[in-house]
Amino acid sequence: MRWQPAVDGDVVAGRPARFVAAPATTEEASRILRAAAEQDLAVVIRGGGTKLEWGMPPRRLDLIVDTHRLSGVVEHAAGDLITVVRAGTPLGDLDFGTQQLALDSPLPGATVGGAVAAGTSGPRRLHYGAARDLIIGMTVVRPDGTVARSGGKVVKNVAGYDLGKLFAGSYGTLGLITECAFRLHPVPPERAVVLGEAPVAEVGALLAAVRAEQVVPSAVEVDRTGSGPVTVAVLVEGTAAGVRDRAARLEKCLSGATGDLPPWWGTLPWPPDGVGVKLTAALSKLPSLLAAAPEVTIRGSAGAGVLYAHVSSDIPATIARLRTATTRAGGHAVVLTAPEPVRQRVDMWGPVPALDLMRRVKDRFDPGHRFAPGRFVGGI
Numbered sequence: 353m354r355w356q357p358a359v360d361g362d363v364v365a366g367r368p369a370r371f372v373a374a375p376a377t378t379e380e381a382s383r384i385l386r387a388a389a390e391q392d393l394a395v396v397i398r399g400g401g402t403k404l405e406w407g408m409p410p411r412r413l414d415l416i417v418d419t420h421r422l423s424g425v426v427e428h429a430a431g432d433l434i435t436v437v438r439a440g441t442p443l444g445d446l447d448f449g450t451q452q453l454a455l456d457s458p459l460p461g462a463t464v465g466g467a468v469a470a471g472t473s474g475p476r477r478l479h480y481g482a483a484r485d486l487i488i489g490m491t492v493v494r495p496d497g498t499v500a501r502s503g504g505k506v507v508k509n510v511a512g513y514d515l516g517k518l519f520a521g522s523y524g525t526l527g528l529i530t531e532c533a534f535r536l537h538p539v540p541p542e543r544a545v546v547l548g549e550a551p552v553a554e555v556g557a558l559l560a561a562v563r564a565e566q567v568v569p570s571a572v573e574v575d576r577t578g579s580g581p582v583t584v585a586v587l588v589e590g591t592a593a594g595v596r597d598r599a600a601r602l603e604k605c606l607s608g609a610t611g612d613l614p615p616w617w618g619t620l621p622w623p624p625d626g627v628g629v630k631l632t633a634a635l636s637k638l639p640s641l642l643a644a645a646p647e648v649t650i651r652g653s654a655g656a657g658v659l660y661a662h663v664s665s666d667i668p669a670t671i672a673r674l675r676t677a678t679t680r681a682g683g684h685a686v687v688l689t690a691p692e693p694v695r696q697r698v699d700m701w702g703p704v705p706a707l708d709l710m711r712r713v714k715d716r717f718d719p720g721h722r723f724a725p726g727r728f729v730g731g732i
């Protein structure tokens with residue numbers, strides 16, 4: 353078992369840790385977390401470290417559990433389109449040949465566990481589903497060291513507690529994910545991206561036209577830098593003939609052209625120290641959301657109703673305006689990351705209807721409140 357004194361870089365959102373442990377197996381992780389529980393240590397899980405600054409800083413921090421040794425593919429059942437992967441595996445390292453795990457991460461270096469725990473799902477979520485939809489089973493180590501498993505390697509498993517749904521988006525506050533079983537999809541033989549452009553006022557009509565074409569896109573992404581026009585990029589996948597036909601129809605309705613994936617595709621619009629906000633909205637209300645903040649750089653999935661914004665000026669007022677607009681649009685505005693002085697001045701999470709339920713889940717999984725304490729909504 354590895355359990356070492358922390359060094360300079362072992363910091364989470366400005367809070368230095370005292371120890372770092374890097375288990376290589378679920379059993380080792382269980383022993384480490386049992387020992388941490390006995391000593392009442394506050395624990396934060398670290399995967400690729402790409403989203404450690406998201407959410408609020410932990411109220412206290414003793415031990416970082418680093419997942420880099422918990423890596424590799426445990427199983428690839430190609431005939432069943434299923435894989436079991438250890439949580440510390442970088443998403444970029446996964447290669448299933450003619451099959452794929454259709455989970456896009458906006459940040460290079462992200463691990464499987466980190467992507468699931470932060471609930472990040474990129475452009476292709478529209479067609480393949482979000483992280484939580486791709487998970488069919490999960491192994492976790494609970495804060496007291498108990499190993500728990502749910503789901504299985506069959507897609508239609510209905511038994512037991514759905515840990516995948518709870519742990520997706522839990523920000524490491526419920527326990528350590530050690531393995532995930534995912535459904536895979538065949539790699540489509542052909543793909544094409546069609547790009548078009550419209551002023552904000554006309555983007556609603558453009559998106560409606562794309563929908564009316566019924567081309568079954570794998571992704572519909574939008575990007576607007578500052579007050580410029582909105583770029584719309586639509587990905588279609590399938591057989592060569594089908595893709596050609598669907599791309600031609602999209603070129604007409606977008607008055608655009610087929611090209612390469614644009615450089616902004618699937619990336620977040622803020623720089624490393626910037627203020628990053630996740631916006632959700634009912635699909636029909638997305639155009640009004642874009643119009644509500646004409647000066648803010650916004651990018652994301654118009655097809656799934658999840659956008660990301662870089663707020664760079666007049667920060668508290670702009671966040672308040674975005675929050676009002678998203679509430680009107682049937683969604684939420686969550687500040688994912690911000691420098692410390694901004695965190696002091698804004699409500700990172702905004703109103704959360706299911707807080708009581710989330711508190712009960714937290715109390716059940718982590719009664720000592722030692723896992724990333726305070727990082728999640730409502731001080732969870």
Ligand SMILES: Cc1cc2nc3c(=O)[nH]c(=O)nc-3n(C[C@H](O)[C@H](O)[C@H](O)COP(=O)(O)OP(=O)(O)OC[C@H]3O[C@@H](n4cnc5c(N)ncnc54)[C@H](O)[C@@H]3O)c2cc1C
Nearest residue numbers: 471472482517518520521522525632658710713714728732
């Ligand atoms: C203590 C604790 C308790 C928790 N309890 C629960 C729990 O009881 N149940 C649970 O499921 N999770 C629970 N979670 C997990 C967590 O709250 C959610 O999984 C997470 O917030 C979802 O994040 P996401 O990035 O996947 O959101 P997104 O999937 O990006 O969703 C953002 C918003 O868009 C909406 N949305 C997204 N896609 C669609 C769509 N296709 N159609 C309609 N609306 C859509 C969503 O409803 C949501 O409001 C818990 C987490 C913690 C820490």
